Amino acid sequence: MEQSARAGEAAARAGYWARAFSRSGMPSYLLDAALPVLNRAAHEICDILSDGRLRVEFDPEGMRGSQATLEARASHADGGATYAALSKGEKARTDLAALLAIRELAAASGGGGSQIFVDELFDGMDMEGVEAVARLIRARYAGHQVYVIGHNPAFQTLADRVVRVSKTRLGARIAG
Numbered sequence: 001m002e003q004s005a006r007a008g009e010a011a012a013r014a015g016y017w018a019r020a021f022s023r024s025g026m027p028s029y030l031l032d033a034a035l036p037v038l039n040r041a042a043h044e045i046c047d048i049l050s051d052g053r054l055r056v057e058f059d060p061e062g063m064r065g066s067q068a069t070l071e072a073r074a075s076h077a078d079g080g081a082t083y084a085a086l087s088k089g090e091k092a093r094t095d096l097a098a099l100l101a102i103r104e105l106a107a108a109s110g111g112g113g114s115q116i117f118v119d120e121l122f123d124g125m126d127m128e129g130v131e132a133v134a135r136l137i138r139a140r141y142a143g144h145q146v147y148v149i150g151h152n153p154a155f156q157t158l159a160d161r162v163v164r165v166s167k168t169r170l171g172a173r174i175a176g
Helices: 002-020 026-050 088-108 127-140
Strands: 054-059 071-076 115-119 145-149 164-168 171-175
Touching: 026 054, 026 088, 026 127, 054 088, 071 088, 088 115, 088 127, 127 145
Parallel strands: 115 145
Antiparallel strands: 054 071, 164 171
16 A cells, blocks of 8 residues: 555656646746746837837747747737738848847846847848847947848948958958
């Protein structure tokens, strides 16, 4: 009988830990604690990038099922209620806001450093968007090393330093 009681206790402990680390346990608790911070950062970044016209909201509902995904939903003040309805440049701005918000959450949790790399960000972005990104970088990420990789000559006029990399038959050539 004592062996049966110990087996029952072990099963109860295993059940406790299984519930604690299930999607409705500790991961859900951590997600619920992080979402307000994540959404606040995404809103602040979107406000800078779009003069308050764009919004990114992280939706936790996708995290509750067996196919867990954290969705970032985008909307436009003029009525576009879905990401698909945004222009290419607006999508780039909302993508950047979502990525930087996640980066800021990781940095606040002790991860990440003072370097930020952004690749091909300006594809499809107009000059207003390019200038908004430059303002964001200067206002929110002063003291960070921000590396922007791209082909848009408009940003080159706004960057503090430009390094040009070109392909040669012997490999890459760096100038700048």
